[in-house]
Amino acid sequence: MNVDEGERHGWITEEKALLRELLDREVPLLGLCLGGQLVAEAAGGEARRASEPEIGWHQVEVTPEGADDPLLAPLAPSFEAFQWHSYEFPLPPGAVPLARSEVCLQGARIGERAWALQFHPEVSRADALHWIEDFESDPDAVRIGIDPAMLGPETEAKISAFNDLGRGICHRWLQGVG
Numbered sequence: 188m189n190v191d192e193g194e195r196h197g198w199i200t201e202e203k204a205l206l207r208e209l210l211d212r213e214v215p216l217l218g219l220c221l222g223g224q225l226v227a228e229a230a231g232g233e234a235r236r237a238s239e240p241e242i243g244w245h246q247v248e249v250t251p252e253g254a255d256d257p258l259l260a261p262l263a264p265s266f267e268a269f270q271w272h273s274y275e276f277p278l279p280p281g282a283v284p285l286a287r288s289e290v291c292l293q294g295a296r297i298g299e300r301a302w303a304l305q306f307h308p309e310v311s312r313a314d315a316l317h318w319i320e321d322f323e324s325d326p327d328a329v330r331i332g333i334d335p336a337m338l339g340p341e342t343e344a345k346i347s348a349f350n351d352l353g354r355g356i357c358h359r360w361l362q363g364v365g
Contacts, residue, residue, distance in 0.1 A: 189274050190224040190234040203229050209301075215364035216301040217357075220272055223294075223303035227276035230297045234276040237291050240327040241270035243338050244345060247293045247306060253285035257363045258302055258356050259294055262286075268293070268306035269342070269349055271318055273327045276303060300364055308353030312346045 193199040206229035209216055218226035224234035249263035268288075275291035278284050285294035285302075293305045307315075319335045319342060322328040 188221065190221060190228060190276075191274075199225070210297065213298060213300050215360075216297075217360050218301075218303045219309055220305060220307055221274075223305050224274055224276045226297065226301060226303040227279050227282075227295065230279035230282060230301070230303075232276050232279035232282070234274050237273060237275040239290055240273040240331055241288060241290050241305075242272075242322075242325075242328050242331065242333055243270065244268070244341060245270050245288050245290075245306075247286050247288050249286050250284050252283045253294060256283070256285050256294075256296060258296075258359050259285045261355060261359070262352065266352060267345065267349070268308070268352075269310050269315055269346070270306050271310075271325075271328075272305060275305065279303075302360070304356075308349075308356045310346075310353070311350070312343075315342050315346055 188196050202225055206226055210229055216226055228234050244267050246265060247268045248265045249259055253259040254263040278292060278295055279297055282295040282297045284292060285296055287293055291305060295303045297303065316339060319338050322333045322335055
């Protein structure tokens with residue numbers, strides 16, 4: 188699902204309203220991929236279709252501001268991330284850009300307690316391999332020619348280290364807001 192499918196998925200509109208309230212109350216938030224897009228929209232940004240999908244492993248550059256961020260600083264100057272999205276979020280008003288890929292913004296901090304990330308630091312081996320196996324259910328994955336015979340083994344080789352990266356982000360987020 189995508190951030191602009193509120194009519195098809197009625198909960199999206201309610202989720203945005205809840206996230207606006209949580210941002211106003213400065214409740215700690217960490218939004219990932221669609222969650223990041225929703226957090227960014229709740230903060231006044233407007234998620235949209237990206238210039239091209241990012242599916243698979245892509246390089247992410249940490250911005251100078253990100254090099255000082257409690258979540259992403261240890262990943263500077265760059266890291267490789269598992270991605271599966273066709274949408275992006277622009278930088279919300281007053282937010283700090285933390286990371287970018289060639290296609291779009293990959294991370295932003297909104298205030299001192301909320302983060303929006305576009306990549307998938309939470310993805311498990313099983314989930315990533317399922318997405319790859321089921322790539323034909325995503326028209327954009329089909330259109331750009333995802334090759335599961337290539338992406339599956341690449342993911343097998345990289346996912347363990349990426350899961351360590353994701354656990355580090357989660358640990359730092361919990362430490363920072365706890």
